[in-house]
Amino acid sequence: MDKEEWSMEKKLVCSLALLIMFFAVLPFSAAAADEETFLKYTSSGNAFGGGDYLLIDEDIEGDLVLGGSQLTVNGNIGDDFIGAGGSVIVNGDVSGNIIAAGGSVRVNGNVGGDLVAAGGEIFLSEDSTVEGDALIAGGDVTLNGVVNGDGSVSAGTLNTGNDFELKGDLELEAGNVPAGLEEQVGGNLSVIERPAGEGRYEGAYEGFGFFGFLVGLLASLALGLILIYLFPGFVAGLSETVRASALKAGLAGLAVLFFLPILSVILLVTVFGWSLSVLLFLLLALSLLISTVPVKLLAGEVIYTKLFKKEAGKMLYYFTGVLVFAVIYEIPFLGDLVRFGALLVGLGAISIWLLGQTESRSSGQ
16 A cells, blocks of 8 residues: 555545544434533443533543533543543543544543544643554644654644654655654654645645535435334335345335336326326435435444454444445545436335335235
């Protein structure tokens, strides 16, 4: 794997983690509407919370996932911290990874894994040590601590203190290169310097492509959230149909996409069939809208379980699938081919599922 491919892989991992984190706060919105803050503990030692102002003083045994306006974590975290908000401050030590996005992200404690952060301002304290890699995209990025792994930084402006040290390789894309940076990097330093005339935040936008992905994926993620949480049986049935035979579903989708519009046009010119024609068009439009949801859900499940060797929830699978497909969609020709294929498979799965439901009801009568 060459340097460019490795750089892209790291950026995609960063984007995946940030997207999962950012949209993890959505399920908390209903509870946050009734309470100023919401914090729930699970039997496995994890904690999940949301609200305007969240202050966590106690230690958390497992993962901590937060979303809100102002997040402050003073306690130590036994596993990963995942947070999104206007302001994110981590004063305690985190044994696992930190994955954070916000207007301002400040890390004052130690990190046992990787640091993944995106935002307007990113700050790593001189008292902090990151045992893993640092993947950062921000407008103003200030690094004063120690990173024992590799680094990938995209910034409008990068500031480094006297105590900053990165022991691995550093990939930097920024509007400036701090004086003495080469001596602070133990491995190879790869620099893409941006012209001074470029915007302050363009480094963050173009470096990981995170914010562009975020805007483009909002509708897809919201749609998946609604379907998975409100119609879990329907989505599960579609996913199992795809799992049973993606080829069969794809061929069925191709047939529906070809013949259903023709049938609708024929009905439209008849005296009594126009209402049915309109109904078929609406049904086809709705099916096309949701067709890729089960495909992305199943793909995300396969990818996640293969990469992390553990199971997770359907929304996490869906987040994974959405991002992977979004990345593939950006590839010329292949992206369009995959998009069309996913649409056909999903459309066919809907048709097969509906047919199965109709047959079940008919046999039950």
